[in-house]
Amino acid sequence: MTESVRKPPTTKRGTATRKAIIDAAEHVFAEHGYADASIVRITERAGVAQGTFYLYFDSKLTVFEELVEDLNRRVRHAMTEGSSGATTRLEGERAGFRAFFAFTAEHPALYRVVREAEFVSPRALKLHYTRIVEGYVANLERARAAGDVGDIDPEVVAWVLMGIGEMVGMRWVLWGDEPGHAPGPGSTATVPDHVFEQVMAFIERALAAPRPDTSSDHPSPGADQR
Template sequence: MNQPRTKRGEQTKAKLLAAAEGVFAEQGYQAASIARITERASVAQGTFYLYFESKLDLFEQLVDDLNRRVRKAMSDGAARGSNRAEAEREGFREFFAFTAEHPALYRVVREAEFVSPGAMRAHYERIVEGYREGLERARAAGEIGDVDPEVAAWALMGVGEMIGMRYVLWPTGDDGPYGTGATPVPDDVFDEMVAFVQRALGTAPSELTAAAPAARTQEDS
């Protein structure tokens, strides 16, 4: 498949991916059509085939695109931390921010289980790979306890995914599983989750995390 050779081509492909993200989230893979996607992107149907072979090819490239962007967001957040405890907190913060902005991530990845199982597996394995490497370095540096980085990476990814589903996608319970009611994770939930993760990894609570509840108490008084 030809890749965009110009800036305009890159922008056109990005528009198609963004349109597909919305259409797949709203209608699901089976009901979504190339015509609907190109209409939303304001792109001619013939142009679609310059970048994608089929609806399935578009779907798989969308999974890959969402994966790349969410991993970058998490990596950028983790890089702000001066130790693993802080890296965990900031990485989760960016994951939840990305999920709130792109709630389609959940539906697209879950549909991939049936539409393209390989794409779904690659999505999770790529996240775990980077996570595991960070945990391995932290264990070697004595920043976390003697945990298995592979098992811990999968477990922590599960924590983030389920907390995000409960508090980002289901804030009121009446917007449907992939509705428009995406909201930030409440501060108290975020602090409790981070403390849980730090205990599981055998790290001492970071000063910033420990100070957060006290800071909010002072603000409320």
């Protein structure tokens, strides 16, 4: 296991070059997938020579992993940013999902790159999902403590939410309205309103705290809605 060494630039010019390469890589990976994303393509798009690539990255895999991390950081940022202004849990949830879909629309790379990561870099893949899930878990635990949601296992529910977001994103953001043909590369269409509402309603019903009156006058002992 050769240690992957970071190769930080030391000059302004270097920093710019490095960024150019990462940016190029995002597009190339998104468009061709890992296997078909050749270094030539990346460097050509970045406007540098092939050799230059290895001044900043150890290998193709290295950029890939760094890119996954980068995108991961950015989605999570977008999600918290999006829901930061929310005053209720429900509002926050909606804003978070909206931000997620918007990010997916703007950065299809996230999606495609992550799905391929299964074989390319399981480590990166797991990190990616785990980190997002951790965010959900934190929110869910807080909500549960506040009695905002029912008695759920935050860990499990977090993964469930992750799955919903991913599949709906793939279906409606990446594929577009017509499942037959994918939207062009520049498309930034997001999930249609009614789909979004259906999804959120689904989630809300699933999370909703049991109505306090359920056990009020006619307590059904042992009734556990789980």
